[in-house]
Amino acid sequence: MSYVPSELKFTHTHEWxxxxxxxxxxxxxxxxxxxxLGDMVFIDLPDTGxxxxxxxxxxxxxxxxxxxDIYAPCTGTIIAxxxxxxxxxxxxxSDPYGDGWLFQIRIDADQDTDEWLDAEDYLDTIADDE
Known part of the structure; x- marks a missing residue:
């Protein structure tokens, strides 16, 4: 079973x-x-700003x-x-929730985050894949 930290939110497209x-x-x-996906060999990240x-x-x-493809989990601006x-x-x-982070985003003030999944709901969505 995949490791899913309880303090994070998740999307249906597997971003945290x-x-x-x-x-x-x-x-x-x-x-x-x-x-x-298997062993990563290349990552093309968005531009800051x-x-x-x-x-x-x-x-x-x-x-x-x-x-x-990696999808923006919300509307906003890439800041790092x-x-x-x-x-x-x-x-x-090796460290998807630590050193393997991809980018930081500042979300728009009116952004609806209700579609994000908590760890338990995310585990339910991936249970069929494992």
């Missing part, structure tokens, strides 16, 4: 979000998603198995990216 305060969230992909809409493709992860992943994309595999 950690609330950093003041409308800023760190975003990555779940342990479940990285397991399905880019405005993104919820559900929009904003990054691409390539593994030895496949390439996969994990530049360390250029040299070490495997961190997404």
């Amino acid at each position: 979000l950690r609330d950093e305060g003041d409308g800023v969230y760190t975003v990555g992909i779940s342990d479940h998603a990285q397991t399905l 880019a405005a993104v809409d919820a559900g929009e493709e904003c990054a691409v992860i390539e593994s030895v198995k496949a390439a996969s 990216i994990n530049e360390e992943l250029d040299a070490a994309p495997e961190w997404v595999n």
Whole structure:
């Protein structure tokens, strides 16, 4: 079974979000998603300062198995990216909730976050995949 930290929120497309305060969230992909994708070989992250809409493709992860789009979990502005992943994309595999984070986003003030899943609900959605 995949590891799913209880303090995080998740999307149906397997992104996780950690609330950093003041409308800023760190975003990555779940342990479940990285397991399905396999060993990461390249990650194309969004540009800092880019405005993104919820559900929009904003990054691409390539593994030895496949390439996969990463979707913006909310509408907002990219304020930071994990530049360390250029040299070490495997961190997404070894530490998806830590060093393998992808980007930080400042969400729009009127953003609805009710669609995000808590850990228990996310585990229910992935149970059929495992």
